[in-house]
Amino acid sequence: xxxxxxxxxxxxVLCGSLIISGQALAQKKEAVKKLPYDDPAFKGxxxxxxxxxxxxxxxxxxxxEGAPNVIVILLDDVGFxxxxxxxxxxxxxxxxxxxxxxxxxxxxxxxxxxxxxxxALLTGRNHHNAANGFLPEWATxxxxxxxxIPRSTATIGKMVKYNGMNTAxxxxxxxxxxxxxxxxxxxxxxxxxxxxxxxxxxNTGETDQYNPVLFENTVPVEPETxxxxxxxxxxxxxxxxxxxxxxxxxxxPDKPVFMYFAPGxxxxxxHTPKEWREKFKGQxxxxxxxxxxxxxxxxxxMGVIPADAKLSPRNENIKTWDSLSEDEKKFxxxxxxxxxxxxxxxxxxxxxxxxxxxxxxxxxxxxxxYIVGDNGASTEGGLEGTLNEIKALNGIQSQLSDxxxxxxEVGEPGSEPHIPVGWAMAANTPFPxxxxxxxxxxxxxxxxxxxxxxVIKDKGGIRSQFLHVIDVLPTILEATGLxxxxxxxxxxxxxxDGKSFLSTFIDADAPEIRNxxxxxxxxxxxxxxxxxxxxxxxxxxxxxxxxxxxxNEVWELYNIExxxxxxxxxxxxxxxxxxxxKAMWEEEAQKYHVYPxxxxxxxxxxxxxxxLITGRxxxxxxxxxxxxxxxxxxxxxxxxxxxxxxxxxxxxxxDGVVNAIGGSSAGYVLYVxxxxxxxxxNFFQDKxxxxxxxxxxxxxxxxxxxxxxxxxxxxGKGGMFTLYLNNEKVGEARVDATVPARFGIDTFGIxxxxxxxxxxxxxxxxxxxxxxxxxxxELKPEK
Numbered sequence: 001x002x003x004x005x006x007x008x009x010x011x012x013v014l015c016g017s018l019i020i021s022g023q024a025l026a027q028k029k030e031a032v033k034k035l036p037y038d039d040p041a042f043k044g045x046x047x048x049x050x051x052x053x054x055x056x057x058x059x060x061x062x063x064x065e066g067a068p069n070v071i072v073i074l075l076d077d078v079g080f081x082x083x084x085x086x087x088x089x090x091x092x093x094x095x096x097x098x099x100x101x102x103x104x105x106x107x108x109x110x111x112x113x114x115x116x117x118x119x120a121l122l123t124g125r126n127h128h129n130a131a132n133g134f135l136p137e138w139a140t141x142x143x144x145x146x147x148x149i150p151r152s153t154a155t156i157g158k159m160v161k162y163n164g165m166n167t168a169x170x171x172x173x174x175x176x177x178x179x180x181x182x183x184x185x186x187x188x189x190x191x192x193x194x195x196x197x198x199x200x201x202x203n204t205g206e207t208d209q210y211n212p213v214l215f216e217n218t219v220p221v222e223p224e225t226x227x228x229x230x231x232x233x234x235x236x237x238x239x240x241x242x243x244x245x246x247x248x249x250x251x252x253p254d255k256p257v258f259m260y261f262a263p264g265x266x267x268x269x270x271h272t273p274k275e276w277r278e279k280f281k282g283q284x285x286x287x288x289x290x291x292x293x294x295x296x297x298x299x300x301x302m303g304v305i306p307a308d309a310k311l312s313p314r315n316e317n318i319k320t321w322d323s324l325s326e327d328e329k330k331f332x333x334x335x336x337x338x339x340x341x342x343x344x345x346x347x348x349x350x351x352x353x354x355x356x357x358x359x360x361x362x363x364x365x366x367x368x369x370y371i372v373g374d375n376g377a378s379t380e381g382g383l384e385g386t387l388n389e390i391k392a393l394n395g396i397q398s399q400l401s402d403x404x405x406x407x408x409e410v411g412e413p414g415s416e417p418h419i420p421v422g423w424a425m426a427a428n429t430p431f432p433x434x435x436x437x438x439x440x441x442x443x444x445x446x447x448x449x450x451x452x453x454x455v456i457k458d459k460g461g462i463r464s465q466f467l468h469v470i471d472v473l474p475t476i477l478e479a480t481g482l483x484x485x486x487x488x489x490x491x492x493x494x495x496x497d498g499k500s501f502l503s504t505f506i507d508a509d510a511p512e513i514r515n516x517x518x519x520x521x522x523x524x525x526x527x528x529x530x531x532x533x534x535x536x537x538x539x540x541x542x543x544x545x546x547x548x549x550x551x552n553e554v555w556e557l558y559n560i561e562x563x564x565x566x567x568x569x570x571x572x573x574x575x576x577x578x579x580x581x582k583a584m585w586e587e588e589a590q591k592y593h594v595y596p597x598x599x600x601x602x603x604x605x606x607x608x609x610x611x612l613i614t615g616r617x618x619x620x621x622x623x624x625x626x627x628x629x630x631x632x633x634x635x636x637x638x639x640x641x642x643x644x645x646x647x648x649x650x651x652x653x654x655d656g657v658v659n660a661i662g663g664s665s666a667g668y669v670l671y672v673x674x675x676x677x678x679x680x681x682n683f684f685q686d687k688x689x690x691x692x693x694x695x696x697x698x699x700x701x702x703x704x705x706x707x708x709x710x711x712x713x714x715x716g717k718g719g720m721f722t723l724y725l726n727n728e729k730v731g732e733a734r735v736d737a738t739v740p741a742r743f744g745i746d747t748f749g750i751x752x753x754x755x756x757x758x759x760x761x762x763x764x765x766x767x768x769x770x771x772x773x774x775x776x777x778e779l780k781p782e783k
Contacts, residue, residue: 034487035154035162037061062164063256064481068452069366070160070258071357072472073350074121076114076172076267077435078373078446079427081292082343086372086447087299088427089283089291090343094351095449098370100460102451103505106304108467110375112443112521113436114205114267115147115174117374117469122175122194122260123153124473124496126518126592133594134521135205136178137742138604144593147177149189154488156473157195160258163482166248169196170241171262174205179611179631183220192217196260200240202233203629204745206389207264208663209233209271210413211756211764213627213747220627222754222765227413232273234265238349242356253361256480261353265346268378268389268418269665270339272411276348277341284336287321287329288422289314295429303462305430310567312432312442317540318383318422328384328400331407335385336423338411364453367479369472372447377427378435379542381418389418390665390744391684394716395545395602402686414664414760416685421542430565436541438521439556441566443541452479456505463504466528468517470498478502497592518588523550523599527585531561534581544601555582605741606638606715617779621659623772626749633661633748636668636708637739638715640780644705645670647697649770654697656751656768658704659775663746663756666739670706671753671762672697677704679723680759681735688759691723693730701773702726712782716740750775 044056082088085095085104110117115135116127123130128144136147149155161167169191176189181203191199200216207213210227214220225231241261248257284291296311314320321329357366380389386398387406409415424434428442437443448467450456477484478500486493503510519526523538535556540546557571557578571578589595598604608614612632619634634641645658649672658677660669668681675696681689697704705724711717716737723731746755751772752765 033485034490035159035485036489037162060164061162063160066365067165067256067480068454069256069360069362070476070480071366071368072121072260073368073370074118074260074262075346075371075373076262076264077375077378078266078343079377079424079429079434079442080431080445080447081295081299081429082377082427083347083372083447085449087295087302087304087429089295090340092343092347094347094354095370095372098354098368098451099449101453102368102449102456103458103461103463104304105448105450105463105465105467107464108371108446108448108469109441109444109517110371110373110446110469112375112438112519112524114374116521118175118262119149120469121371121472122155122157123149124156124470124498125153125494126470126497128520128593129153129494129497132175134598134604136174136176137205139177139609140598140604140607142596144595145598147175149175149194150494151489151491152494154491154493155194156476157191157258157260158488159195159477159482159485160480161195161197162488163480165256165258165480167196167258167260168198168241168244169201169260169262170237170244171201172264173199173201173203173262176203177609178204178629179609181629182612182632183627184612184632185218187218190218198244200237201262202264206267206269207233207745208269208756209264211663213745213755220754232271234263234346234349237263238353241353245356245360249360256362261350263346263350266339266342268380269416270335270342270411270418271413271415272338272341273345274411276345277338277411279344280337280340284333284340285329287324288318288426289321291423291426292429295426299430306564309430309564311430312565312567315421315425315432318425321422327404331400331404332385332420332423334407334410335381335417335419338417339419339423341411367452367476368450369476370449371469371472372449375435375446376431376433376443377424378418379421379424380435381420381424382542383421385420386416386418388416388665388684388686390416390742391686392418392542393544393602394605394684394739394741396684406685414756416665430567432566433537434541436521436539437524437537438519439524439526439535439537443521443524444519444526450505452505458506458508461508463508465501465504465510465512466514466517467501468498468514470496471501471514472498474498474500475502516584516588518585518592518594520589520594520597522601523597525585527581527588529581529584531559532577532581533558533560533566534578534585535566539599539601547600547603549599550597557581602741617781619777621750621775621777623751626747626752626754628748630661630743630748634777634779636777636779637741638710638717639782640708640710640719642705642707642778642780643670643775644703645775646701646703646773647672647770648701648773649697649699651699653769655766656770657749657753657762657766658768658772659748659750660753660758661746661748662743662758664758665744665746667743667746667758669753669758670704671766672768673762677723677725677730678761679706679721680761681721681738682758683735683737683739687735689721689733689735690761691721691731691733693723693725695725695728695730697725710738
């Protein structure tokens with residue numbers, strides 16, 4: 001039977017080794033140049049009737065014989081020194097077990113931020129080359145930063161799908177521009193158009209794990225149970241993944257599949273079931289300084305880091321644990337207990353998936369690549385931690401006094417907890433810095449575990465080749481016997497930037513595949529070359545409100561052949577080497593389209609993006625308009641505006657949400673409760689302003705209007721809200737500040753509040769009992 005692929009090699013396992021057959025190369029036909037394949041020619045015969053005709057069924061693409069199942073697992077915001085598998089204090093028995101059956105990689109690198117890492121993983125190209133220099137919400141109109149993955153950088157999903165493997169994506173998708181995630185699309189950058197047959201997850205950098213904004217393929221769906229009934233998205237997506245792979249193997253047990261399993265865990269909000277956070281009660285009372293020392297010693301004892309590795313100096317921005325007040329210690333330890341519990345819970349859920357995979361009929365021929373984090377641990381909770389991480393991303397820092405008032409809410413529905421900087425740095429032990437800081441390994445070095453029972457026989461082995469996330473795709477291609485096409489969907493492809501590290505599966509001393517790699521996020525920059533790293537730390541990852549500019553930049557130099565953990569800056573000793581690497585960084589920046597550098601943080605949230613609503617100031621909505629993403633909803637921030645709802649109700653059937661945007665982190669909502677129209681504005685949970693009508697909503701048709709007069713004078717200023725019922729003023733309230741950039745990841749809706757509720761005054765979704773004729777919103781920008 002003619003195949004619709006041409007393999008670069010045939011792989012077989014003989015005496016426990018992967019043997020590459022030269023015979024396949026000698027006999028190989030013309031290389032595959034494009035995907036999808038042309039329709040096959042009919043080789044039968046067409047006569048006047050079927051009696052003098054000969055049938056010829058077309059053959060469909062199929063993967064090479066012996067190709068493995070491929071499971072790629074990618075966690076979120078996990079530091080190198082967090083899991084027990086790599087010396088951390090959080091027990092991860094399922095990850096430990098997987099590592100004991102395969103390999104641990106201790107020099108694997110990401111981009112230091114989630115969306116870019118995922119783009120690089122999926123495309124095999126550097127993140128700027130794949131238009132993901134930073135995140136969709138912070139996108140700017142430059143080719144490397146618009147987050148529109150080019151068709152010239154096709155994903156691994158497309159490559160294996162067009163070669164006959166069924167594909168699925170579960171969990172986080174942060175690679176669809178957020179202005180394209182509405183029901184109006186376009187859908188050509190959703191997972192289902194990026195090569196994945198099935199998608200179940202969310203389209204943003206994070207979601208409320210108790211009240212997620214979910215999609216099945218391109219259709220919004222709601223969880224079948226509530227948080228009060230024990231719902232958690234981590235469990236839900238695991239159930240879905242197990243069901244999908246069971247269904248695939250029940251129908252076609254010999255057909256390999258590709259699964260991309262990308263939990264939102266353990267990104268903020270750190271939503272941890274109570275029983276899991278209580279497991280860690282009191283275990284971090286020793287503080288973050290001692291935690292770094294404990295983990296560092298354990299890593300050396302386990303051989304995860306070399307015996308001569310040093311512990312990088314503590315970050316001078318962080319207070320010593322001993323200098324903290326008792327209230328600070330108590331609250332910060334509580335946040336860390338919650339964070340650790342989230343990781344342990346995540347390991348438990350992924351363990352269920354791994355157990356299901358282990359029972360497959362072809363479990364022995366299943367390649368699992370488990371990447372423990374898309375960047376280092378996050379410091380976005382600020383120096384004092386937070387119960388509202390969205391607030392920090394808007395450039396507003398939380399205060400301990402505010403956090404302490406809500407300490408009993410940590411990890412519960414309605415909270416948005418995030419650890420303080422000190423614990424993030426401890427989670428990244430032994431390296432300096434953290435997520436966003438691409439200049440240092442605390443931001444960019446993540447653990448990876450790989451198993452493939454049929455091929456990998458060095459069980460429990462450690463691999464120390466310098467690798468990057470762009471190397472995953474070419475490794476999968478080689479493992480499955482597939483070839484990189486020249487064209488995909490008629491578009492000529494950019495060459496892969498990554499290289500296969502399949503050789504390391506069978507040889508601990510396999511030669512290095514990567515001698516040079518650049519890094520850049522928010523102008524934090526580094527260049528690795530043959531054992532040396534030049535590094536410039538530029539922005540503070542917990543201060544999105546500061547853009548430091550480009551004057552007086554200081555670069556550091558590390559010899560990581562001798563200094564595994566970037567503990568000793570040798571820039572003064574080797575100034576010529578530093579200048580050499582800086583010049584190389586410039587060359588790589590030009591080659592991979594890094595420019596223009598942009599160190600603005602929260603300010604980029606307000607940069608105009610492509611939108612279906614550009615230039616509009618008048619909007620009309622009807623019942624059923626729900627799950628509209630914030631970027632394509634009326635932008636009521638930093639301006640005056642009016643909303644009028646025409647409601648038709650009968651006695652006893654008046655209550656429910658009329659319009660809501662945002663969720664527990666921040667937002668506004670107009671609702672009726674006990675017959676009284678009510679407007680609430682949630683300013684990052686710090687202050688919730690409530691205007692309750694002095695009169696009840698009458699029977700029949702009525703107008704309910706909210707008018708906001710903005711003070712002006714910049715972003716995030718205050719103003720006056722006035723509530724009207726049939727044009728009669730029935731309430732008013734002043735706010736001193738408003739949300740300047742984003743309400744969060746929840747959506748805009750008419751007639752119900754999906755996702756997490758804006759306030760606790762009503763149970764979500766609190767569907768409106770009457771009829772909403774229309775809702776009109778008018779923006780009044782300053783002239």
